[in-house]
Amino acid sequence: MPYRRSRHRSRPGCRLTRIPVAVALLASLALGTAACAENERHTTITVASVDFTRDMEKLVDDFRRTHPHIRVRFRFLPESVLRNRLSKDIAGEDGRYDVVSIGPWEAPIWASRGWLTRLDALAGRGDYDVQDFIPVVRTALSYRGGLYAVPYYGESSFLMYRKDLFAEAGLTMPERPTWPQVAALAARLDDDRHGIAGICLRGGPAWLDLLPLNTVILTFGGRWFDERWNPRLTSPETKRAVRFYVDLVRGSGEPRAFEAGPAQCDAAMRRGKAAMMYDSTFFAGRFEDPGTSEVAGKLGYAPAPVMRTDSSGWLWTWALAIPVTSKHPRAAWEFTSWATSKRYVKLYGERLGWVAVPPGSRLSTYRLPPYRKAAKAFLRPALDALGAVNLNRPGLHEQPWTGTSYVGIPEYAGLGARVAEEISAAIAGRQSVDEALAKAQIFANDVVDGGGYRD
Numbered sequence: 001m002p003y004r005r006s007r008h009r010s011r012p013g014c015r016l017t018r019i020p021v022a023v024a025l026l027a028s029l030a031l032g033t034a035a036c037a038e039n040e041r042h043t044t045i046t047v048a049s050v051d052f053t054r055d056m057e058k059l060v061d062d063f064r065r066t067h068p069h070i071r072v073r074f075r076f077l078p079e080s081v082l083r084n085r086l087s088k089d090i091a092g093e094d095g096r097y098d099v100v101s102i103g104p105w106e107a108p109i110w111a112s113r114g115w116l117t118r119l120d121a122l123a124g125r126g127d128y129d130v131q132d133f134i135p136v137v138r139t140a141l142s143y144r145g146g147l148y149a150v151p152y153y154g155e156s157s158f159l160m161y162r163k164d165l166f167a168e169a170g171l172t173m174p175e176r177p178t179w180p181q182v183a184a185l186a187a188r189l190d191d192d193r194h195g196i197a198g199i200c201l202r203g204g205p206a207w208l209d210l211l212p213l214n215t216v217i218l219t220f221g222g223r224w225f226d227e228r229w230n231p232r233l234t235s236p237e238t239k240r241a242v243r244f245y246v247d248l249v250r251g252s253g254e255p256r257a258f259e260a261g262p263a264q265c266d267a268a269m270r271r272g273k274a275a276m277m278y279d280s281t282f283f284a285g286r287f288e289d290p291g292t293s294e295v296a297g298k299l300g301y302a303p304a305p306v307m308r309t310d311s312s313g314w315l316w317t318w319a320l321a322i323p324v325t326s327k328h329p330r331a332a333w334e335f336t337s338w339a340t341s342k343r344y345v346k347l348y349g350e351r352l353g354w355v356a357v358p359p360g361s362r363l364s365t366y367r368l369p370p371y372r373k374a375a376k377a378f379l380r381p382a383l384d385a386l387g388a389v390n391l392n393r394p395g396l397h398e399q400p401w402t403g404t405s406y407v408g409i410p411e412y413a414g415l416g417a418r419v420a421e422e423i424s425a426a427i428a429g430r431q432s433v434d435e436a437l438a439k440a441q442i443f444a445n446d447v448v449d450g451g452g453y454r455d
Helices: 021-033 055-066 079-091 106-112 135-140 163-168 179-189 207-219 236-252 262-270 283-287 329-339 342-352 363-367 369-374 379-387 412-427 433-451
Strands: 043-050 070-077 099-102 150-155 157-162 276-280 299-303 316-321
Touching (some): 043 316, 055 329, 070 079, 079 106, 099 329, 135 379, 157 163, 157 179, 157 379, 163 179, 163 299, 236 433, 262 276, 276 283, 329 342, 363 369
Antiparallel strands (some): 150 316, 157 276, 157 299
């Protein structure tokens, strides 16, 4: 299970008040039967979401036309800030937010604490069509058979590369590239004179900056913990993977890679400052938009590079959930179902452009002729990447949690951030990889000992 409730202990100083499951059940009931508690003529809901979903605000006039009694107030925040605020608000039962953006790391953990409203019955009504969600994405947002969030978009990872630069250099991208092959190509394409990096890879100090590196660790045969929760961050396989990644980004990566997160690599690729980028399938729509990208029409797409596994892509989704503390749960669901509906996808394409439609959530999106035409360069590689994700065993070994590029325990956000800081320092040359991983091993031991995972 992604969250071992019977073993978790709240850390001293953290306010993790457990809301009884009965409260969550009552909240679900409230959505269907307690609408009278809301004044439908004067309902204002607050939506707290990540910056990546700002387009909801551009289209919300459509929601207002069909729901004139509901006003929507948006709070768009960087994901680290958002996650911190949401956990404090829900645990403290403050009820500031009615709809929240979460990912597959939060969904099962927060559901197990009774923080989220179960959505199965609501999502099963009318023409919402919950079965249309891509199965692996729907599974990642579930807990004990219940659905606790619905996807705004979903993503895996693949390798994006400049076909024009490859042709000029007389190079060919392998059909299924390995990491050593990618490193050799990056070295050939790295061009300091023209300011073009051989490859752009995340190297920043935030825990989500570890997503690409974690897939490298898994395909090299490494892991964070073994089946008994013993940390394995100093194992030979993990060391080999991290050394490879650090050497690659230091030798052929973007300038100041130790500060680079997804936004920096996104900008570098769109400006034509990188020959390759290994990152989210979500970015393809941005890169193929000729209105904002200098490389539209110039990119090829290959599967996530591997070493010892058959595939190595991650799975992430930004999804919408309703906290049990929402003051307006019925109105919250009306908005949530609108923003994750088939109607919304079509509205987005017609008004904001088909190539940038939120991908990876619904199968029906990939059958829409305007989207198929606009996304033809990356549609099949992106779907294949999502189809290849193994949530239960993404690497060579069994793992006692569900997830690809994160560890499904409450402490991982803090642990991941501390480890990312050490890896980033190694990329910056302030310490060796061995020194970084030795510290990471200590951090990981503190977590499993403090959380009782090895009891």
